[in-house]
Structure formats: structure tokens, C-alpha cells
Amino acid sequence: MSTVPDSGMRMGKHILKQFLIQGWARFLYHTGVWRLINWLMPRRLLILAGHCVDDPQVNAGLPSHLRIEAGHLEFLLRGLGRRFALKSVTGGLEALSDSRGPRGTVALSMDDGYRDNLTALPPILEATGAGCTVYLESRVLTEGRTNWGHEFFWLLGEGKDSPESFAQAWLAVDGTSAAGLQFQDLLSEGAAHEYSVKKILKYHCQPEQRDAFVRERFESRGGDGPSLCKRIHLDAEGVREMLSCPVGQGAIELGGHTRTHEVLSSLSAEDQTKEIGGAAKELERLFPGAACETFAYPYGRDWDFNQDSRVAARAAGYKVALTTMPGVVTRDSDMYCLPRIMIDDSTPLHMLVAHASGGFLLWKRFGLKA
Ligand SMILES: [Zn+2]
CATH class of the missing domain: 3.20.20.370 (Glycoside hydrolase/deacetylase)
Structure with a gap:
């Protein structure tokens, strides 16, 4: 049908x-x-x-x-x-x-x-x-300290990541959790966009794992948490x-x-x-x-x-x-x-x-x- x-x-x-x-x-x-x-x-x-x-x-x-x-x-x-x-x-x-x-x-x-x-x-x-x-x-x-969402927006907004590169980076450390499987599907369908990646981070991740991953990526690409928080x-x-x-x-x-x-x-x-x-x-x-x-x-x-x-x-x-x-x-x-x-x-x-x-x-x- x-x-x-x-x-x-x-x-x-x-x-x-x-x-x-x-x-x-x-x-x-x-x-x-x-x-x-x-x-x-x-x-x-x-x-x-x-x-x-x-x-x-x-x-x-x-x-x-x-x-x-x-x-x-x-x-x-x-x-x-x-x-x-x-x-x-x-x-x-x-x-x-x-x-x-x-x-x-x-x-x-x-x-x-x-x-x-x-x-x-x-x-x-x-x-x-x-x-x-x-x-x-x-x-x-x-x-x-601001929440993970702003660190994620910063990575995309500053051109430090694209939705695809972010999803690939997640998969490199976790391809088996619910979030990992969702990122895998997203990439194979060519559907990694800001909205779809954020949705997985929001609803399908363990909050601690997500916060630590986004924070590490944000800081390793030059992000400064206190100054971002103070600016916005x-x-x-x-x-x-x-x-x-x-x-x-x-x-x-x-x-x-x-x-x-x-x-x-x-x-x-x-x-x-x-x-x-x-x-x-x-x-x-x-x-x-x-x-x-x-x-x-x-x-x-x-x-x-x-x-x-x-x-x-x-x-x-x-x-x-x-x-x-x-x-x-x-x-x-x-x-x-x-x-x-x-x-x-x-x-x-x-x-x-x-x-x-x-x-x-x-x-x-x-x-x-x-
Ligand atoms: Zn709000």
C-alpha cells in the first residue's frame, strides 16, 4: 500500500x-x-x-x-x-x-x-x-555559562563546523547509541542540516554526553565559553x-x-x-x-x-x-x-x-x- x-x-x-x-x-x-x-x-x-x-x-x-x-x-x-x-x-x-x-x-x-x-x-x-x-x-x-545550543550555533555560525562535519565527528566517537544511529541515518540520507542535527542533540542524546562533546568541540576550535556567554x-x-x-x-x-x-x-x-x-x-x-x-x-x-x-x-x-x-x-x-x-x-x-x-x-x- x-x-x-x-x-x-x-x-x-x-x-x-x-x-x-x-x-x-x-x-x-x-x-x-x-x-x-x-x-x-x-x-x-x-x-x-x-x-x-x-x-x-x-x-x-x-x-x-x-x-x-x-x-x-x-x-x-x-x-x-x-x-x-x-x-x-x-x-x-x-x-x-x-x-x-x-x-x-x-x-x-x-x-x-x-x-x-x-x-x-x-x-x-x-x-x-x-x-x-x-x-x-x-x-x-x-x-x-550558556547552554550547549549556543556553543553548537557558534560552531556553525563561525564556519568551524558544518552540520555534516559535526555529525561525522560524533560518529567517530559514538556510532552505537540512539544518537549515533540517528546521525548515521542522517548522513546516509544526505539530510544533515542545522535543524535536523540540533533535533538529535536535543531529543536523542544523553545530556551529559552531548554537553561534553559539544563543549570539547567548541573549545578545541577556539571557542571561549565565558566570553560567548557575556556577549550574548x-x-x-x-x-x-x-x-x-x-x-x-x-x-x-x-x-x-x-x-x-x-x-x-x-x-x-x-x-x-x-x-x-x-x-x-x-x-x-x-x-x-x-x-x-x-x-x-x-x-x-x-x-x-x-x-x-x-x-x-x-x-x-x-x-x-x-x-x-x-x-x-x-x-x-x-x-x-x-x-x-x-x-x-x-x-x-x-x-x-x-x-x-x-x-x-x-x-x-x-x-x-x-
Ligand atoms: Zn528558552
């Missing part, structure tokens, strides 16, 4: 769905019908998820999906601010529970604590009146400086994002408690009183965390936990599985207005998923 018609049909359905989503968003935006939907649908909070604002001094070389151009971010926030209330995540959650609050609220969140959140983000918040919640990876602050991430002093930026009372707040940015679902319950609860204690020690009330799961897709992660987040004192599964938050949302919409240079304003006005909540009422 052939699988070709099935996959062809799936592809066709996917294209049709994307066409409908885009068409609906454009229709709401350009006709002004979003206003009617905004009034009809329950109160909601759209949480935007980004990482870096372009600043060549500090984040050149980071993958483009992690960066957004300053002008585009400002355009999106101005467009949203004309139609909805702009808040931080905790401010947005308060607005949601206020029966006289705005119908639609938008909160910006930025993950991983990159240095550009101090050098490039505050002027945009000031110009647009937006708030932002910055989710911090605590080992960066306590040990000045904020240190504790930088976080304090960011919090004291004159962009409006409470416009920037902090949230937890684990100690080492591991895929939580790959860890035992005990290790997840160390990652989530341990990081919460470290943030409280570093920034006493800077309420860290909300938490974001690293990577944030529903296979990246599990029930143990939710239990650990609640035990650590977090009131809510954010994913990167798309959607908007309502009062009925599962507070330890809140959706966010990822933003980058390709994100159109009409799509965010459609989400923030409840345009896709309406779809949900008809059993459709955006």
Missing part, C-alpha cells in the same frame, strides 16, 4: 488550512470586523514570545528565528497598542481577571535573558508603552540595570526559565525540581523582591514538558507556566499550560490582531483549530 496519496493529502490540507488562517486574519484586520469579534468574545490575553532584538554588537551570529528587527517589533507593538492594552505577563493576567478590564490585552515576553534585552529593547518599550517579562536561565547568571546573555548586573531602566513602573519584570534550559520531559521528577525550584531560589537570591511569579517551559512545545514539570512549577511558587503552543489565554485556560505566539521578522500584524481580538477563539467554538 502506498503512503504517497496520504502524505499528499496531508500536505494539501495543511496548505488549505494556512490559506484559511491567513485569509481570516486579513479579513478581520482590513475590514475592521476584528472590533466586533473583540466585543463578542470573552476577555483574553495574547502573550507574544520572542528572544532577541537585533543588535549586531551582541547577537550577530544567532539564528534568525531567535531575532527580531527593532523596527518590526516597534511596528507590531504600536499596531497592537492602538487596539489593545499592552502589559507585562502578570499585568496581563490581572487585567484578565478584572471584570471591568480591557476586552483584549497583549503582553510581550522574551526568553533566555539576552543582552539585547538591555541594549535594544527598553527604547522600544518606552516608545510604545509596552511591558515585557524576561524569562531567565539561572546558570547563565550564577556560573556565566545578560549577567546579574545587566539584569539589575535592565530592571532600573526608565520605561515606566513595572514595565519590565522577571520570570523563571530553569537552570540549564534542558528539555524537561527528558528528566526525572527529582531533576525537574532541581531545574525549576533550584532556579527559582537562585533568582530570588540574586534579585530579592523582584517578583518572579511566572515561569516559561524551555522550548515550550507540549512534548517538552510533562505532569512532573507542572508539579515542580507549582511547588516552586509559580502562579502560571507558559508554553510556546499557539493561542490566547482566557479565564478558563489551564494556568500551567498557557499558550503564547512566537514572533520574528516574518510575523504579520494582521495575524496578531486576529489572535488578540479573539478571532481564533471563535474558530474554537466551531471546533476548528488555528
